[in-house]
Amino acid sequence: MTTRGIKALTILLASILTFLAQTTSASACYWGLHQPKEPKLLREE
Amino acid sequence: MIEKLSGTIASMIALSLDLDDDNKDVLAYGAYSIIQTLWSISLVIILGLIFGVLFEAFIISFAGALLRKYSGGVHASSPNKCAILGAVMSVGQAKFSIILGFNSIEKLNFLLCLTSYIVTYYCIYKYSPIDSANKPIVKIETRTRLKNASLKVVHFFLILTTVSYLLFYKNYNYQLLSLISSVSVGQLSQSLSLTPLGHLAINTLSRTMEEIGVK
Numbered sequence: 054m055t056t057r058g059i060k061a062l063t064i065l066l067a068s069i070l071t072f073l074a075q076t077t078s079a080s081a082c083y084w085g086l087h088q089p090k091e092p093k094l095l096r097e098e
Numbered sequence: 099m100i101e102k103l104s105g106t107i108a109s110m111i112a113l114s115l116d117l118d119d120d121n122k123d124v125l126a127y128g129a130y131s132i133i134q135t136l137w138s139i140s141l142v143i144i145l146g147l148i149f150g151v152l153f154e155a156f157i158i159s160f161a162g163a164l165l166r167k168y169s170g171g172v173h174a175s176s177p178n179k180c181a182i183l184g185a186v187m188s189v190g191q192a193k194f195s196i197i198l199g200f201n202s203i204e205k206l207n208f209l210l211c212l213t214s215y216i217v218t219y220y221c222i223y224k225y226s227p228i229d230s231a232n233k234p235i236v237k238i239e240t241r242t243r244l245k246n247a248s249l250k251v252v253h254f255f256l257i258l259t260t261v262s263y264l265l266f267y268k269n270y271n272y273q274l275l276s277l278i279s280s281v282s283v284g285q286l287s288q289s290l291s292l293t294p295l296g297h298l299a300i301n302t303l304s305r306t307m308e309e310i311g312v313k
Contacts, residue, residue, distance in 0.1 A: 070132075
């Protein structure tokens with residue numbers, strides 16, 4: 054796989070993880086009984 | 099371990115894309131949510147297969163999780179306790195449902211269903227949403243949005259239950275009774291976890307797990 058391909062995959066993964074983080078942050082909880090500390094950028098302050 | 103893994107994934111991506119620490123934390127949070135979810139689901143599937151209640155345990159877990167997404171609830175103090183407690187509770191509730199006849203006796207099934215909806219609507223009106231120290235809900239608009247979303251989830255379950263009953267009385271497929279009782283148990287257990295007694299129960303179980311060595 055080329056460097057460009059790896060970079061594109063990394064960007065895609067980062068986008069997916071950011072979307073998941075924002076979706077989790079927008080809700081009260083998610084699947085499960087544990088809630089980790091919310092990151093500063095997603096906190097409602 | 100899940101925290102370390104999600105942190106490592108986030109660090110690698112942040113290094114590759116030259117992101118700052120705040121954005122790295124967001125990536126770690128996202129990675130954590132997917133890893134923890136997959137781990138929780140895997141445990142439900144494994145225990146469900148071992149005890150022969152895969153369908154029921156999965157539906158109970160799914161129904162509870164969908165409602166929990168908006169209503170919040172009490173939390174275990176670590177991801178491992180969370181996954182184990184969730185899986186054991188889902189499988190245990192599935193087994194009890196079958197033993198007590200909720201999946202096979204129509205009248206009992208209807209009684210469970212009715213009780214579940216009364217208790218769930220009450221608990222959501224009275225307690226939802228429940229926040230936590232790690233994820234406080236500050237704005238009133240957010241509280242209102244989450245409470246309304248919780249109610250919509252229960253409305254959806256109610257429609258699903260009604261359609262399932264109509265289909266059941268058309269062709270007497272008892273798998274539909276299993277579906278109805280599993281959804282009822284899932285939402286009932288989640289709504290009870292919103293109550294002070296639910297908090298006490300989960301916290302006690304969490305402490306007991308810590309004492310027996312589950313971190």
